[in-house]
Amino acid sequence: MSSTETGTRTVAGPVDGTPREAPGSGAAGQLADVLVATGRPHRPSAFAASAAFGWRAVLKIKHVPEQLFDVTVFPVMMTLMFTYLLGGALAGSTGDYLQFLLPGIMVMSVVMTTMYTGVSVNTDIGKGVFDRFRTLPIWRPAPMVGYLIGDAFRYTTASLVILVVGLVMGYRPEGGVPGVAGAIVLLVVFSFAFSWIWTMFGLLLRSEKSVMSVAMMVLFPLTFLSNILVEPRTMPGWLQAFVEVNPVTRLTAAVRGMASGSWDTAEITWTLVASAALIAVFGSLTMRLYNRK
Numbered sequence: 001m002s003s004t005e006t007g008t009r010t011v012a013g014p015v016d017g018t019p020r021e022a023p024g025s026g027a028a029g030q031l032a033d034v035l036v037a038t039g040r041p042h043r044p045s046a047f048a049a050s051a052a053f054g055w056r057a058v059l060k061i062k063h064v065p066e067q068l069f070d071v072t073v074f075p076v077m078m079t080l081m082f083t084y085l086l087g088g089a090l091a092g093s094t095g096d097y098l099q100f101l102l103p104g105i106m107v108m109s110v111v112m113t114t115m116y117t118g119v120s121v122n123t124d125i126g127k128g129v130f131d132r133f134r135t136l137p138i139w140r141p142a143p144m145v146g147y148l149i150g151d152a153f154r155y156t157t158a159s160l161v162i163l164v165v166g167l168v169m170g171y172r173p174e175g176g177v178p179g180v181a182g183a184i185v186l187l188v189v190f191s192f193a194f195s196w197i198w199t200m201f202g203l204l205l206r207s208e209k210s211v212m213s214v215a216m217m218v219l220f221p222l223t224f225l226s227n228i229l230v231e232p233r234t235m236p237g238w239l240q241a242f243v244e245v246n247p248v249t250r251l252t253a254a255v256r257g258m259a260s261g262s263w264d265t266a267e268i269t270w271t272l273v274a275s276a277a278l279i280a281v282f283g284s285l286t287m288r289l290y291n292r293k
Contacts, residue, residue, distance in 0.1 A: 044138055044139075046142065050149060051146075052142075053142055053143050053147070053150075054145070054148075054150050055146075056146060056150070057120070057150020057153075068154070068157065070113055071110075071113055071154045071155075071157050071158035071161065072157070072161050074109065075106075075109040075161055075162045075165070076161065076162075076165050078105050078108065078109060079101075079102065079165050079169070080165075080169075082105065082229065083097060086101075086229065090230060095170050098166065098170060098171050101229070102163075102166040102171045102259075103183065103252065103255045103256040103260075104226075106159050106162045106184075106187065107255055109162060110155045110158050110187055110188075110191050111190075111191060111194065111222070111251075112219050112223060113154060113155060114151070114191050114194050114195040114197075114198055114215075115211065115212060115219060117147050117148060117151050117195040117198045117199055117202070118195075118202030118215065119202065119208045120147055120202070121202030121203060123208050126207070126208070130143070140287065141290075144199055144286060144290065147195075147199065148192050148199075152188055155187065155191045155192075156184065156188055159184045160184075163180065163184075173259045173260065173261075174260050174261040175260055175261035179260070179263075180258075182258045183255040183256075186251075186254060186258065186272075187251070187255055189271075189272070190251050190271055190275050193275035193276070193278040193279045194275075194278055196278055196286055197282050198211065198215055199286045200285050200289060201214055201215070203289040222246060222247070222248045223248055225243055226243055226249040226252060227243065228252055232249070247274055250267055250270050250271060251271050254267035254268045254270070
């Protein structure tokens with residue numbers, strides 16, 4: 001039996017003769033025709049895939065705004081605490097110390113935030129999300145680069161928050177807008193490169209707590225044993241030797257110089273070369289682990 005009352009071909013049921021849709025007709029048949037007629041979409045470019053994963057990282061912040069506490073509340077606390085606690089003793093006045101301290105606090109807050117890249121990677125591995133990423137026909141490093149793009153937004157946010165707080169407190173950068181903007185860009189570039197270290201640990205270690213523990217053991221000496229809070233010349237000789245080769249010291253000197261209007265070409269070049277080296281070494285190691293894990 002067939003019927004054309006609604007434009008759909010039907011056949012009699014095998015038992016009671018009730019009209020039923022024939023195979024390949026109705027909504028299911030139309031959907032099949034559309035899918036067959038449509039060509040396979042083009043493979044996304046490396047930039048498009050990385051941007052999509054970067055937007056995913058930003059959306060995670062949107063849905064869990066508490067993730068911004070470490071780049072908003074923590075930097076404000078650090079700026080206020082060190083300025084009013086140490087300013088009078090080290091520089092004679094909080095105003096003079098703030099001119100020296102603020103670029104260093106900016107570096108400290110952003111560099112310490114880089115560890116959350118590895119934490120995010122490790123969390124997604126634990127939830128099985130990375131297994132889904134590996135099956136997608138996309139550029140292989142796209143998920144990792146996406147994490148770092150999202151974190152670059154966090155780094156920029158932290159830098160701007162500290163700058164605004166400093167301006168309210170009386171900080172006046174002699175480098176003006178170009179100097180401050182260049183300092184923030186340089187800081188974000190270095191932090192982007194430095195974050196590859198923690199993506200590697202995020203793949204290596206078993207839990208996010210392990211990633212944070214290892215990161216803190218590395219970041220605390222690097223940030224506090226540097227020129228962020230005081231000039232190295234006041235330190236013992238053996239400590240000065242470590243401080244001089246500390247990459248955070250070179251980064252702080254470059255950022256501080258750009259903000260003050262004296263662009264130290266040697267320090268800026270060193271920071272850019274170090275950033276390229278970090279990406280080349282730890283980026284390669286991260287992708288090797290990612291492909292094998």
